[in-house]
Amino acid sequence: MRRVLFVTASCLVAASILLAAQSTPGAKRWFSHIEVLASDAMEGRDTGSPGHKRAADYVASVFQKAGLEPAGVNGYVQPVQLKTRRILEAQSSLALVRDGKTEPLTLGEDANLSVRSEPAPSLDAPLVFVGYGLNVPERQINDFEGLSMRGAVAVHIAATPAALPGPLQAHFGSAGERWKMYRAAGAVGTISIANPKSMDIPWARSTLARLHPQMALADASLDDTAGQQLAVTMNPAHAEKLFAGSGHTFAEMLALADGGRPVPHFALPAHITATVHVERGEVESQNVAAVLRGADPQRRNEFVVLSAHLDHLGLADPPINGDRVYNGAMDNASGIAALLEIATRLHESGAKPARSVAFVAVTGEEKGLLGSRYFAAHPTIARSSIVANVNTDMFLPLFAMKTLMVLGLDESDLGQDIRAVATGLGLGVQADPEPQRNRFVRSDQYSFIREGIPALAMKVGYEPNTAEAEIARKWTAERYHAVSDDLAQPIDLSAADKYVDVVRALAVRIANRTDRPKWNESSFFKRFAKAGTE
Ligand SMILES: [Zn+2]
Known part of the structure; x- marks a missing residue:
């Protein structure tokens, strides 16, 4: 066993050197956020835990450095009250x-x-x-x-x-x-x-x-x-x-x-x-919200919300193969790091989109989309002012990105925006190839959709029956919600770099639209739209 582990570890070192060679400073900065958020010190960022609170403080500090305005209840934080139940x-x-x-x-x-x-x-x-x-x-x-x-x-x-x-x-x-x-x-x-x-x-x-x-x-x-x-x-x-x-x-x-x-x-x-029999308790956790204020006098009071979940599974008790931390590097420190890197790139480029862009790191996703549900139901910005949601959860940059997988591609006219952005960056787009996995409703975009807000979620795409599909399948079977979703896994920094650019460009494009995004007439999800929200 040890021998196998040792060989794997040396392969990883080789892999990370190879991948670092193709990386940009932005991609390295993206990864540096993951190194903080998925470190053992964050103890797996369980909802309501001190580790999650430390991670939330880190996110707020990067938002501040990127020149974003606080948009929580107390500064950048929106407290979320939760009931806990543990089976006895x-x-x-x-x-x-x-x-x-x-x-x-x-x-x-x-x-x-x-x-x-x-x-x-x-x-x-x-x-x-x-x-x-x-x-x-x-x-x-x-x-x-x-x-x-x-x-x-x-x-x-x-x-x-x-x-x-x-x-x-x-x-x-x-x-x-x-x-x-x-x-x-x-x-x-x-x-x-x-x-x-x-x-x-x-x-x-x-x-x-x-x-x-x-x-x-x-x-x-x-x-x-x-x-x-x-x-x-x-x-x-x-x-x-x-x-x-x-x-x-x-x-x-x-x-x-x-x-x-x-x-x-x-x-x-x-x-x-x-x-x-259950043991009951109460905890408080944190959503973290910040705003890049728009430049257009009217549209600056409307918001494109970029979201990602900050929480993960916490500590393994008892430890699994001697490892006690669910680091959640891909799930979803990677998505939070994308938000942080997008904010930083917008700040450095001096971007002045017409509408405002809100960055929201939510808690409680792993417990059932709780933080996003709370934010979408009790937003710290006027609900009717939210024009779109773009969510990032576990986008899996495990190989070079040629195609972007878009959940919700054919549901709203945001589909046109993402097609234009992807084409401009030399990427193909694909709808969810496996709808039976329910991915469109399994992450935080669904909390916004239920409030009538047009939304998209994206991942690095792959074609069926390819080497990439096999890498993704293997990752899910072996590392998804396992303690091995940690910092020692092969990651393709070029794919992460491109993904960050896609979401940045998409946010700016939506923020600069003259009209508000709309659900397609044919979309099932149009029924959630309330009068006046689109
Ligand atoms: Zn998860």
Whole structure:
């Protein structure tokens, strides 16, 4: 093992020398911010932790050096109040009851209890299998038809029908939207079975995080999980336990979902019983906001918001292979460093865009987009003055960038802006090649979209079945949300440099538009736009 590690380390040194040779001073400065934010001293920047507070102070200090005005509540900081819940697993239990026989489920192994929603201390409820678990009348989809949902726990495969357009898969497949449908049908809880083919993180690794505290905004009006008394994630490798005696198997259901075919829905001949004990607390965390004031007397009161999340997963307890810090170098110190470098480049060039550009580093992304939800609902600048959001989360500069992956490309006329910017910088653009991963709703842009604000999010793109696709796949399987997302990994500084330039140019272009960005008429997300916001 040691030998392998040693060889890898020397390869990394060689790689970083090679990549440094092609780098600009700006790219080195970008990386220097990551060296601070992803250092062990920041202790993984967990939401509500002292490490996150230190990282927030660092971000504020760079904003100040870049000549940005403070735009928080106290200087650059907008405090965010949160409730925490931590599962006390030894005092909690989960079991299936079939024909009067109780079959306990092993927590951590068969299934995990999520306490992101407020769990009932104890629950006994019938199980229904709802296939994809969607009720979307406008698309003639009703997976609840003929089922008695009232008081039941709904079991679904975390997948969406391929017939739905990508953005709708993303929207309706999100946990919050699913819960709205279940609650409306009278269900009291959910069991989600991941599709092994689209699991970003293998069960053996994801289950390690189950004992960490989970969080919700203290502002109850922003709680999307109200009424969800039970939230379970089932290990897909053990999911047949749920189907025993039903005349169906999970394997059969999964094959239908993978084939893009309709999945049946039926009552399962079992009850679930749960006892859930949690430890509760309260914490405060920080959004950090700053503004480059626009030059046009009218448009300077409108804002293009550039966002990225500052928080990550904190400390590993117990340590994993002797490493106790989730450094989160790519997720998402890289995105914050991009914001800092954009601010610095705009400052150095003396740029004077017509509209103002707001830089917002948000907390609580890993806990469920909490900081951005709070900012978008309680912005420190007038909500109606926000004309667009451009979010950066884990843009993955792992190889040279030839193509830009744009989430939301065909949803608003920001698509034209990003196409023009990318072309000008010699880049191709692509829409999300894997909409079933729900990426358009899985980061902070979604908090802005829900407030009606046109948004884009970008990553370094790649074509399917290429060496680059394999590098990205491997990174996700091995380093995503692992302690190895640290400073010792090969990064392509030229790709980071170009990415920073893309977002800088895009921000200036949007800030200089004469009109406000608009959702496309055909866009599903147009429905969130409120009168007067576009
Ligand atoms: Zn993350």
